[in-house]
Amino acid sequence: MRRRLVISTLVTALCGGTLAGTAVPAGAAPAAVDCRRVKCVALTFDDGPVADSRRLLGILKERNVKATFYLVGKNVQRYPTTARDAHRAGHQIGNHSWDHADLTRLTSAQVRSQLSRADTAIKQATGVKPSTLRAPYGAHNATVRQAADRPLVHWSVDTLDWRYRDSARIVKTVKEQTKPGDIVLLHDIHRTTVNAVPGIITALKARGFHFVTVDQLFAPTRLPAEKVTYHNRAAYRP
């Protein structure tokens, strides 16, 4: 849920992904994808898990697509097996706060509490502590970045799926706006978004994209916990 529209002007340069001829064979393990050489995109799903997240996991499995889930701790507590299964399926799990608070309105101690409670719930469910944070609403300030102690990963393609609830529109936005190295913002708490996923996958596969997790998008570099945010692969300069 992004109740507040964060307008960000992003400079999204091509990141060498135009070398479509070097694409790895379909069905290859995602780890083998080198996003410095092929067209990559990271689909990200925020605010879950919810009951419908299982349907999304089924779609992603069927199409052999890996994604990243920015989970709300409170929801992980409610659907721990869904979080576990997402992790086991090879998707990346990120921290999206305990209860989707606007972190910029909190003290440093409160921000740390939001993140550590979500970390604990996710670690209990999946066995892994999330290495990246996506701030709810994309809202962050110096206090949040300091308290996060990990990279903040936001997005370069905003589908506005939470506002329009229109599957065809979501597919069209992703199809038209996605460039190599982009991070696409989606919310699996909306059925219209999950319904759009097969169309998104078909459209981007037809354009030669490989679907990777956030970590894979930036590989071989591991994102340092600098007090900056990342919106796409092009934004990272080693």
Ligand SMILES: [Zn+2]
């Ligand atoms: Zn959110």
